[in-house]
Amino acid sequence: MLDNGLDLNFPAWPQYDDTERAGLVRALEQGQWWRIGGSEVDEFEREFADLHGAPHTLAVTTGTHALELALQVLGAGPGTEVIVPAFTFISSSQAAQRLGAVAVPVDVDLNTYCLDPAAVEAAITPRTAAIMPVHMAGQICDMDALGKLSAASGVPLLHDAAHAHGARWRNQGVSALGSMAAFSFQNGKLMTAGEGGAVTFPDAEQYETAFLRHSCGRPRTDRTYQHQTSGSNFRMNEFTASVLRAQLARLGGQIDTRERRWPVLAEQLARIPGVLPQATDDRCTRNPHYMAMFRVPGISEQRRNELVDALVARGLPAFAGFRAIHRTKAFWETGAPDESVEAIARRCPNSEALSVDCVWLHHRTLLGEEEQMHAIAAVVSDALAGL
Incomplete structure (x- = not known):
């Protein structure tokens, strides 16, 4: 409780209870701790696929590996390009770049x-x-x-759904839209086991190709080391899967809460002069709200960072928005387009603006009570006034 009576005691993250404990013991006592011979990964894949409308799901080690594996299945590699948003976490581009493909940043919608x-x-x-x-x-x-663009051009889509567990477009899960989707279970994500990832597939052929590649090119029943393709070890272990099964079981209720809280918070933030909350698209019929995001147009990057520090000092789990990928050293190490930073910046003005003026709050804030949404807005207003 702050001196002014505002309650910022939000629920902790990650959340867990005896369900996770029971799952870990179950995995421990089955006697097989990797997916070949165990049952937790298989069951998690089935449950995750059911939620997202996916014919097939493959659990992997991380969300970044999920993107890399999916891109490899799609044929990304030397001599190819992958179109990514300029405003995103760097894994989106690095997954392509590590395969030898060129990552091509393009702009995003400013709303x-x-x-x-x-x-x-x-x-x-x-x-x-x-x-x-x-x-x-x-x-x-x-x-x-x-x-429509993918169908007309013949270029496949790969959803980076690291923020979109349980999301729906026109009442369909991301994985029911006919394309591969990659998910992350890193510690801050909407469901987590510390690390982990998954790829969903629209058809069996892609899934089988990915399974081979995520297991060093080795078929499930191989006993004589008949590695059929190149790959790596991206296999999820049984303990991780047991925790994720518990996390998945409470995901829907958490999304329900965040969907009720975001409109309240967004309305309050919009009343603060100079603050613009992230817009929503009504065709997105279920938004899990991984982050509560807003802009302060016209603020400098330094002042934005000072604002984030002020929010953290007041008890809000606040973060600066992602830096545009072309504004990082990592982007230029390998697999960058034959353009200058400034050339990309000129064709990605919205991403440039978001790099400077965007702030986001951890999704656990949206698991708080409705009164706390008003408290959040009051803290943001106070922090802005104090800059």
Whole structure:
């Protein structure tokens, strides 16, 4: 409780109870701790697929590995390009770059922070192997436009759904939209085992290819080391899967709470002069709200960072928005396009703006009580006034 009576004692994250404990013991006592011979990973894949409308799910070690594996299945590699948002976490581009592909940043919509279909269309070349929509903070990209663009160009989509567990577009799960989707279970995500990832597949052939590649190219029943393709060890272990099964079971109720809280918080934030909360698209019929995001247009990057520090000092779990990927050293190490930083910046003005003026709050804030949404807005207003 703050001196002014505002309650910022939000629920802790990660959340767990005896369900996770029981799952860990169950995995321990089955006597097989890896997926070949165990049952937890298989059961988690089935349950996750059911929730997302996916014919097939493959659990893997991390969300970054999920993207890398999916891109490999799609043929991304040397001589190819992958279109990614300029405003995203760096894993979106690095997954392509580590395969030897060129990551091509394109701009996002300034209201939803999601991939701009017009910018995508302008970036497609004969070398484009995939288009990667990132469903920012749980807000699904314009899948009507991107789906039509993919069908017309023949370039497949790969959903970066690291923020979009349980999200729905026109009442369909991300994985029911006919494309592969990659999810993350890193410690801060909407469901977590500390690390972990998953890829959902629309058809069995892609799934089987991915299974081989995630297990060093080795078939499930192989006993004579008949490695059929190149790959790596991206297998999820049984303990991780047991925790994720428990996390998945409470995901729906948590999303329900966040969906009730975000409209209240967004309305309160919008009343603060100079603050613009992330917009929503009504076609996204279920938004899990991985982050509560807002902009302060016109603020400098230094002042934005000072604002984040002020919010943290007042008890809010606040963070600066992602830096545009072309503004990081990592992006230029390998697999960068033959353009200068400033050339990319000129064609990605919205991503440039978001790099400077965007702030986000951890999703556990949206698990608080409705009165706490008013408290959050009051703290943001006070912090801005104090800059």
